[in-house]
Amino acid sequence: MSAPTDEGDAQSLERVPSALSTREAWLDPFDWYAEMREDHPVRYDDHRECWDVFRYDDVDRILDDPETFSSDPRLASTIDLPPEDEQSPIMETMLLTDGDRHDRLRGVVEDWFRPRAIAGRAARFEEIAADLLDDAVEGGRMDVIDDFAYPFPVIVIAELLGVPSEDRPQFRRWSETLVETPTDTSEAATEAYQERQQEASEELAEYFEEKLDARAREPRDDLITVIAEAASEDRLTHEEALGFCMLLLVAGNITTTNLIGNAMRCLTAHPTALERVRDGSVSIESAVEEVLRYRSPVQALARIATEPVELRGTEIEAGDVVVPWLGAANRDGDVFADPGEFRIDRAPNPHFGFGRGTHYCLGAPLARMEARIGLNALFERAADIERRGETLQPVRSAFIYGVEEFPIEFRPR
Ligand code: HEM
Secondary structure, X not given: OOOOOXXXXXXXXXXXXXXXXXXXXXXXXXXXXHHHHHHOOEEEEOOOOEEEEOOHHHHHHHHOOOOOEEOOHHHOOOOOOOOHHHOOHHHHOHXXXXXXXXXXXXXXXXXXXXXXXXXXXXXXXXXXXXXXXXXXXXXXXXXXXXXXXXXXXXXXXXXXXXXXHHHHHHHHHHHHHHHOOOOOOOXXXXXXXXXXXXXXXXXXXXXXXXXXXXXXXXXXXXXXXXXXXHHHOOOOOHHHHHHHHHHHHHHHHHHHHHHHHXXXXXXXXXXXXXXXXXXXXXXXXXXXXXXXXXOOOEOEOOEEEOOOEEEOOEEEOOOOEEEEEHHHHOOOOOOOOOOOOOOOOOOOOOOOOOOOHHHOOOOHHHHHHHHHHXXXXXHHHEEEEEEXXXXXXXXXXXXXXXXXXXXXXXXXX
């Protein structure tokens, strides 16, 4: 089947496939993924106007070939973007760019995010986790998301960037709006949603505009200074510098929140695994890798075919949007033994939780460290952890995967 090429308003990553549009289905999409891997490993969704790809080796091929499968949405024939001068600076970031420009952008901050550089900040991160948890664990009940998994990575990224962490209610509103997926697809609701996105993006840009100016005048030891310096030396345009700050803030909080939340969802559902992590018989690092595979915080990515290409016998045309499902590939039985089992000591574990190839997550060392420090700090203060409540609410996004709230009870230690 070939993809329609006429201009439309399809936003493939803004809508979930119809099979996943209920709360229950999006909370546990894995049976549907298994069906798709088996029967329709590469299929066209007329409603979302994109290809969906579910098997591990196909996802691997796409992520490994950015020349054929680009990250630049401007190349898509079915995505209707606003005129260039109205586009968000997020469009000017490494995430949505390829080739030399991508490497130039990524090079500006790469050193900051290397494991050794990040490891040097562990003591400060432990302090932040301790401060949050000392308050939250009193009384033996907490909401993992609101009380800990949300504020922790936001405070960390705010400190790295060099913005006041007290502004975090605003960061949350902006970030959530930017990754939100509209459930109501009526024209009025879509328009309102686009307006909200535009507004959030403008406010965020204005916020960082001020900070970049301030750092250009008065440098400090933070990421905004690194970005402002690159802009003043013409290594970044003004739009690129703004987009940079916005990307790091958004990428740095929503995803790690969901990694910690999903880890608690997995571990409370598997008490033996939780016990083995607590008593040290399996490392927390290994358990976190399995969470990244089993309930990946990012379930899907998007790429645009730059030329006609054949994938598993199917013709894909230049300009078509292709969605590699990381969450489905991560449960492919051709690569992972008993893929539906949560095995905290799985080794090797070549999951796609942080993507693969040139766009491999820049923040992976930071996210891994935050998860380790955060979960350790929680286990030090809370024994006999159990989930409270019956109903879970998924995060409202077609590619970010997690829950809005996760209440637990425990014995404070
Ligand atoms: C890219 C996942 C945390 C910054 C990515 C990609 C994935 C991902 C799947 C690949 C996107 C693509 O190929 O199109 C995650 C997960 C996280 C996490 C699951 C937490 C558990 C972070 C953090 C930061 C960050 C803490 C930074 C503060 C980025 C950036 C990119 C990226 C800048 C773009 C890299 C590029 O285009 O070269 N992330 N991420 N991420 N991530 Fe993360």
